[in-house]
Amino acid sequence: MTEVTQENKLTKKDLFKMFWRASWTIQFSHNYERMQSLGTLYALQPVLSRLYKGKPKEQRVAAQKRHLEFFNSHPALNPFILGITAAMEENTAEDEKDSVIAVKTSLMGPLAGLGDSMLNFTWTPIAGSIGASFAIQGNFLGVILMFLMINGLYWPLKYYGTMWGYNQGRSLLTSANGKKILDRISTGANVLGVMVTGALITSTVTLKTGLKYGSGKTAIDVQSMLDKVVPFVLPLLITLLCLYLIKKWNGKHVVALIFGIIIVAIALSAFGIIA
Template identity: 55%
Template sequence: MGKISKKTLNKVLLRTQGCQFAHNYERMQSLSLTYCVSPVLEELYKDAPKELRVKAMQRYLEYFNTHPIAIPFILGIATAVEENTDEEHKDTVTAIKTSLMGPFAGIGDSLLNLTWFPIAGSIGASLCVANGSILGPIVMFLLINLLYWPLKYFGLHKGYESGMSLVDKFGVEVFDRLGDAANVLGVMVTGGLIATTVKLSTAIEFAFDEGDPLVLQTQLDSVLPCLLPIIVTFICYRLLKKGQGKNSAQIILGIIAVFLVLFALNYYIPGFPKIFA
């Protein structure tokens, strides 16, 4: 295992659970990263002069921002580089952190935040919607963490064992390609979730003197099934993007208010056209 003990690596793993608690808009995750890697630095520099210990800490206080699940893997590689390079070449640690944080941020956002998280959430939500079961949030929590924890554990230990050889073998470019592939997969999964979880149909009909009435929903389904769910999702997406995700509560309350008003109009005003089924 080298100079760093498995116990120390597990300390780093536990500390990564709180890697977002000290997030700031100047250096993003630098404070959390320094806190996470400090057990490694304490073990490596326990007999070193104070100046070297301070300099080692300062390497991790520089700007850093990536997906939280990728932090253990990057720290594993950084730890291996820390113990195998002399003080004159420690800039390699900063270089590897900087080169990996961008690609892993894209992979994490695409595969985890935009793919696995919605899948786990939709499974949990379906349990709640079907029968109001408390198992919904529990299942979602378990699905997320049954993937996240192994990724973090094996990422940290495998990154430490492989060190720079993993990056030298595949190159940083492979992570960019994985990010692009994950974006495509995320779009496909999100499209499937819209069709299966967003339910909206119209009850508008056009009556004629002769023959059966023209049902608008039937015509829409023949042209493009799930057109109304796609339109509603697109509107919500645009509103979320415009508000940078800070207006999600207002959007949810707004949707509820619109449909409550339409329901009240249909219920209290005779002859008011029924728009949604």
């Protein structure tokens, strides 16, 4: 812990600026190498410029650099992580900054899984199906309902996420077992995220084989045989293969993997092996 001088203390206005930047622009510079890293650095500028006001240049450069590392999470939950990050930046000494990045990166995976499964694949489709059911009857009410359902959830998540993350983050850090509590939050979110992601394999990935065994009327449809033993086995296998390759390549070559799948899929579907 360092003594925080009045000049370098974060104000509510700084946090609001960070929330505002993160809310509107977090993925504008999204890219396959470091995903949202530039976006989070952009959002953190108001916080960093306050905390490093009047500090030596090496320290200011080091602060900017460490937030340009790989980062990717869910846009609606990023403000929460950034709130905690701001609290940690404020309360750690210059030689403890590794722990800021450790907490930031340990939260991003679990919260990305949570956000994708709960928001992208649950809440948004629910809002969309309500909106669309009115819309196809020519009723504009659905459009308004869909807009309200999405924004009524996202904005509180982003705003209170920032503020709660900062306040809780700070009180967690000053308590004796603060790191342990953050670990537990992260692990809990991880369990939730992994389990729902396991379920999402069946609903988001579609891969079927068109192979038949034998010929004519007695031909056995391989897909229906697979369905009887392990339903969705092909989506499961392809997801595990992607996981294996991503881990093996350390998260690089994602584009190559995607284009590889496209080329193989075009070839295999041309021969009727997959459908």
